[in-house]
Amino acid sequence: MKLLLTQDALVNAGAERSHLEILYRFSQDIEVTVVYFYPKHELKEAYEKADIRLIFLDIPESYHFVKAITKLVRLIKQEKPDLLISCLWRADIITRMASLLTRVPLVGTLVNDSYAPIAWKDKHGLKYKLVYWLDRLTAEIPIHWIANAQALADSHVKTLGIAKEKISVVYRGRPVPAQSRPHKTEPIKHFISFGRLLERKGFQDAIEAFAQILPSNPDCTLTIFGEGPFRKQLETKINSLGLSNSVFLPGKIADPMKVLLRGYSPEATVNGQQSTDNCPPFTDHCSLFTPDCFLFPSWYEGFSGALVEAMMAGMPIIASDIPMNLEAVNDQESALIYPVGNSQVLAQKIAWLQSDPQLAKTMGQRARIIALERFTIETIAQTYEQILHRIFDFRTKKSLKVV
Template sequence: MKVLFAIDSLQQGGAEQSIAHIIRHFSKETQVNILYFYPKADLLPTYEELGCTIFSLNLQGKYDFVKGIAGMKKVLQDLKPDIVVTSLYRSNIISRMACVLTETKLVGTFVDDSYNIERRKTFAGTSGFIKYYSTWFLDRITSFIPCLWIANSKYIGDSNAKHLGIPTSKIKVIYRGRNSDYFSEWEKPESDIFTFVCIGRLYEKKGYPELIEAFSIIAKKNSKVNLVIYGEGSYRPQMEKKISELKLNNQIILAGNIPNAWQKMYEAHCFVFPSRFEGFSGALVEAMMTGIPIISSDIPMNLEAVENNKTALVHKLKDVEDLASKMQEMISNYPSMIEMGHKARQTAMKKFDIKNIAKQYETLLIETVHKK
């Protein structure tokens, strides 16, 4: 089977990393090719190391769909893949048109809850309104083209099916996974400074406003606490300003992007994940696999991974006081929190091991290729 994975770029995002994790464990009978449309390519060495044939269209205009469709059409005509798998919005639209023109089987993926209320609120003003609904309209009128959809959570699949008019029978759920062999069991750090760690791009949707406010509350009660955030993004200036206003520069550290940031969980006491909306989070799966105690927001995607008071503490969405309460509970009842972390690790090892995930993915693609 010859597969072409098409994606916006190869930057360090969840979808980009997830694809790399999956194809690493495909069988030798599956030939994997990668097509990315835009120049960002932090993960290019990773894909090269996997032995993939890689194509780049190097599109410059953010919505240069015409050039993208023409370029992908040529790749498809030359490569003649048995099936195309596409991820993220711009790649989705380009791939649908190119696959129709070349009569190539296409599988779409749902990696985010693209049309939820929280995301809609981020499109402000008339221009934002037009942008949101124009992208949705283009998505909806072309959503019939893929013969199958793979969602990384049941909630995400159901939500997108509702907004795009897709029969749920065309959607299969395969969770994100990680290689359990890489994750040694977390042990409590010896430091007497209680460290919370958060990993994710610096966007407001990740819940950083609530996290910083909640941390400021517990910092007044506990002198030996700090918060380290790994990631980079456009929301950094606002975060820096707020941290400075709260006089927490010595306790909240914006550590930027680093390779394999999940390894920093072994230096922390708790992983905190207050995201407002999310795909099925790879960072949350990584935290579960280490066994570090976890605090998570109660968005439906997270609750498909963790269970409140059994494998994590769960706080109410965008509720600063509740998040602060859970952070304080984490500190005050730490031995029982460590036990919850152990249970989370056991769950993740069974449910999210990448070898099982990759087998599900590859089997589904083979079945789709052979289905008329």
């Protein structure tokens, strides 16, 4: 079976990283080519190292849909794939049009709950309404969908009108680390999170929670690894609350699992450089930092790979109660859960965990067991491949009957 998988770009983000991990583990029965449109190449070297064929269509940043569709149609006619797969909004729209024009069947993916009511809190204006309607009006084109959470499947049945029977759920997976993190006997005081610096990630809620706990826990720290357009607002909040010595935004980190297992040191890669030059004035903090708990305050998500990584590492977790998180962890068993957007309750959960180190240890151990049972990347890749084979076999048999 020959596949063309399209995505917006090769940024180092959840969906792109997940494709890298999954495609690398496909059997030789599937010949995969990844096509990307826009000039962001952060994961190019990693894809090439994994021997995944890449084709860059060199579309100017932003949209340029007509040019992108024209180039993709030409490529499809040259490559003659059996199936197309698309991921992320721009690639979805481009590939749906190309599928319609070439009659090559398309499998869509659902990786974010972009149209849930809470998602519209950080989306304003006519642009987002046009985005939604273009998505909805073309959602009938894919012959099947793969969602990375059941909550995403249920949500898009309502918001895009997709038929339930056309959706399969395959969770995000991650490689299994060789060992879990050692459980410290010292008090819990260093908290971390990962993700793009976007309003919807809820990092502002975590910062506000820290402002509430610091008077009684002045040696606590929160480090948020990632980069994005919401950085300035987060920095303003940190400074306005007087948290510049306690809350840190060092930038991107190349290997989140390494940080979860062994902490953060000057040798770790930040923003693609092998130094701490990109995180002053936090150099001393960065060199001493070892994590005790993973915070995940997101307002809405797909199924978070970062959450799975924290589970794999055996890290105690405090997470918002969005449905995708609740498909992975249970309150007071494998994580502490709080109402999304409620910084006051989040502060209470942090204080509770600090007062009960044994609970933290037990939850971390339980989270790792669950991750090993459900989210190992080998299992996820095998499930994904089986679904694609089933779709392809069904289409082949259907074509033979017509003939």
